[in-house]
Structure formats: structure tokens, C-alpha cells
Amino acid sequence: MEAYVIGTLIVGFIAGYLGQRSRMCFVGGIRDLYLIKSTHLFKGLIGFLIAAFAGYILFNNNIAFPWFVEKGALSAIPGAPCILGIPALSIAIIGGLGIGFFAVLSGGCPFRNTVMTAEGNLKALWYVIGFFVGAVIFHLFIFGFIQSLFGC
Amino acid sequence: MNKDKNEEEFSKIKNFRINPWMAGAIIGFFAASLQQIASMTKPPAYGFCMACHARDLINSIINPIAGTNLGIAGIVTSIPTLTIIGVLLGSFVAAIIFKEFKVTKAKFNVSYLKMFILGILVMNFALILSACPIRTSLRVAHGDIIALVGLICIGIGAIIGTIVLERRIEV
Numbered sequence: 001m002e003a004y005v006i007g008t009l010i011v012g013f014i015a016g017y018l019g020q021r022s023r024m025c026f027v028g029g030i031r032d033l034y035l036i037k038s039t040h041l042f043k044g045l046i047g048f049l050i051a052a053f054a055g056y057i058l059f060n061n062n063i064a065f066p067w068f069v070e071k072g073a074l075s076a077i078p079g080a081p082c083i084l085g086i087p088a089l090s091i092a093i094i095g096g097l098g099i100g101f102f103a104v105l106s107g108g109c110p111f112r113n114t115v116m117t118a119e120g121n122l123k124a125l126w127y128v129i130g131f132f133v134g135a136v137i138f139h140l141f142i143f144g145f146i147q148s149l150f151g152c
Numbered sequence: 153m154n155k156d157k158n159e160e161e162f163s164k165i166k167n168f169r170i171n172p173w174m175a176g177a178i179i180g181f182f183a184a185s186l187q188q189i190a191s192m193t194k195p196p197a198y199g200f201c202m203a204c205h206a207r208d209l210i211n212s213i214i215n216p217i218a219g220t221n222l223g224i225a226g227i228v229t230s231i232p233t234l235t236i237i238g239v240l241l242g243s244f245v246a247a248i249i250f251k252e253f254k255v256t257k258a259k260f261n262v263s264y265l266k267m268f269i270l271g272i273l274v275m276n277f278a279l280i281l282s283a284c285p286i287r288t289s290l291r292v293a294h295g296d297i298i299a300l301v302g303l304i305c306i307g308i309g310a311i312i313g314t315i316v317l318e319r320r321i322e323v
Contacts, residue, residue: 004190005234011182011200012238018175019239020246026285029172030310035318044172045289051177052293055184092302095281096288099274100309104317106270109285110202110278113271114236118243120255126264128236130271135207136214137272138279139222146280 016115025112027103087150183290197294201287203278205235 018024022044029041103109106127108116113131116124183200198204211222212232247253258264278284281302283291288306291299 004186005232007186007190008200008205009234009238011179011186012235013242013245014182014238015179015200015235016239016242016244017246018170018178018242020243020252021250022170022172022175024172024175024179026289027306027310030307031314034311034314041172044176046176047173048176048180048286048289049293051180052184052290055181056294059185059188088298089301091280092298093305095277095283096302096305097309097312098277099281099285100306100311101313101316102270102273102277103285103306104310104313106267106274110274111239111284111286114202114239115243118240118253119247120253122256123258123263123267127267127271130268131203131206131275132210133268134272134275135203135210135279136222138207138276139211142276142280 015111016118019111019115020119023112025108027100027109028107028112030100031104091146091150179286180290180293183286184293197287197291197296200235200290201284202236202239203275203284204282204287205233206275207279208233209236 023041024044025041026045026048029039029043029045032038032040033042099109106113110131113124113127117128179200186199187196208224209232211224214220215222215224244253281288283299283302285303285306288299288303292303
């Protein structure tokens with residue numbers, strides 16, 4: 001447990017440092033690919049996918065790989081069961097479209113906005129505050145609604 | 153969103169030291185290997201997530217104070233995950249080292265409210281998908297088909313958002 005908590009702090013530190021130096025942003029990469037046909041930021045997403053895949057192959061000692069939805073991927077709280085089917089797919093589609101749309105309106109994905117907060121951007125600071133408030137709102141009101149609607 | 157301005161900014165971005173693909177690769181590798189190194193295997197593909205780890209952090213702070221039982225991922229019952237703190241610290245250190253820290257204010261106070269509401273909305277949709285864009289990619293790398301659908305939908309949503317932004321500025 002402690003190793004994991006310290007590990008997230010260290011990985012977060014490395015990611016924040018690299019993110020500040022490289023302006024990496026996944027949603028921004030898709031936006032630039034569409035808007036100005038530049039693959040500069042989009043390569044971040046490709047590199048991430050390849051390296052994460054390599055990491056899972058390399059350290060694949062004790063986890064089931066590949067991992068599909070029947071093991072409880074897609075619930076609002078990770079770990080609760082949700083079976084692969086229409087509910088899981090519709091949750092993925094609603095969530096994905098919503099993240100993409102509102103992330104573009106806010107100028108980048110959550111990671112980019114957090115990095116911009118640390119650079120002194122007050123707009124991004126309010127975004128991060130809204131981020132924490134949104135988590136509480138989700139679990140107070142929306143989680144139960146989604147659960148009763150889709151059953152997971 | 154002016155195209156010339158974008159290209160100008162883009163040529164500036166190109167001169168930075170670390171390429172996005174390299175940064176993405178390093179983050180992806182660490183995020184993938186962290187769980188195995190720390191032997192935290194449940195939930196899978198949980199090494200790096202802005203939305204879920206922020207949720208775990210805020211809920212594990214609020215739960216003891218308010219006596220509520222807001223949801224936390226199975227692995228983090230007593231100690232919160234600190235990814236978002238790490239990202240803030242890391243990018244702050246980088247901004248200080250390379251002298252890029254500058255407090256920038258918005259022109260109108262309404263922009264703060266807009267960003268606040270957008271933050272709430274993005275967090276809610278991210279928790280519906282149970283992943284931010286980064287964890288979605290991590291899940292795709294882990295072999296999750298549903299996450300692939302989610303990633304494609306993030307792309308479609310981003311393109312729709314770009315079109316809406318373009319139209320609004322043309323008008």
C-alpha cells in the first residue's frame with residue numbers, strides 16, 4: 001500500500017515534469033490533428049500506447065493480461081462487476097463523447113490543465129477546483145442514477 | 153482559434169527540449185510498470201489516472217470528516233493516491249527551473265466560472281467512463297476492448313468540440 005502511494009507520487013512528479021517540458025496533451029493531440037493537421041502532439045498518445053503495452057508485457061508476472069470487461073472494468077467505481085454488453089458500451093460511448101467534447105472546450109485534457117495550474121494559470125486552477133468538486137457531486141448524485149440506469 | 157496564430161505557436165512548441173512522443177512513452181512505461189512493482193493489481197490498469205486518483209484523494213479526505221461513504225477504488229482504503237499532487241509538484245518544479253512560471257489571469261471573471269463548470273463536467277464524464285484520457289489509453293494498452301471504444305469516442309467528441317469552437321469564432 002505505502003509503495004503504491006509513494007509510487008503514484010513519484011510517477012506523478014515525473015509525468016508533471018515531462019508534461020510541462022513537452023506540452024503533452026492527448027485531447028489536444030486529436031484536436032491539432034483535425035484542426036491544423038499536425039501530428040506533433042498526437043505522437044504523445046501513440047508513444048504512450050506503445051510504451052504502456054511494452055511495460056505490461058515486460059512486467060507481466062502476476063496480473064491477467066489482457067484484461068476485459070468481465071473482470072469489472074467499466075463500473076463507476078473500479079472493481080464492481082459490469083458485464084460486456086450494451087450497458088458497458090453505452091457507458092463508454094457517453095463518457096467518451098462527453099470527455100472529448102468538454103475537454104476541447106476547456107483547452108486540453110485534465111492532465112494538461114493540471115500542468116497549466118502549476119505554471120500559474122488561474123483559469124486552470126479553477127478547472128482543477130471544479131475537478132475535485134465534480135468528483136464529490138458525481139458520487140453524491142450521479143453515481144446512483146447511472147447505476148440504476150445501466151445496472152453497473 | 154486563429155490558424156496562423158496556431159501555427160506560430162506550434163513552431164514555438166517544436167523547439168522545446170522533450171518531444172511529446174518521448175514524454176508519452178516514458179509516462180506510459182512508468183504507469184504500466186508501477187502497479188507490478190508496487191504489487192497492486194486490483195483494479196487493473198490503475199497506475200496513472202487524473203480523474204480516478206483525484207476522486208480517491210478527495211473522497212478519502214472527505215469521508216472521515218463528513219462521515220459519508222463516498223466511493224473509493226478498492227486498493228486505496230486508508231491512504232489516498234497522490235498522482236495529482238505529484239503532477240502539480242513536478243510541473244511546478246519544471247516551470248521554476250526553466251523560468252516559465254507566470255501568474256496569468258483571465259480577461260473576464262466569467263471565464264473562471266466557465267472553467268469551474270467545465271471541470272465539473274469533465275470529471276463527471278470521466279468518472280462515468282471510469283477513466284481520464286490517460287487511463288483510457290492505459291486500459292487500451294492493457295487489452296480492454298471497451299476502453300478502445302471509449303478512446304475512439306473521446307476522439308469523436310474532441311472533433312465535435314473543435315467544430316463547435318470553430319463555428320462560434322467564425323460567427
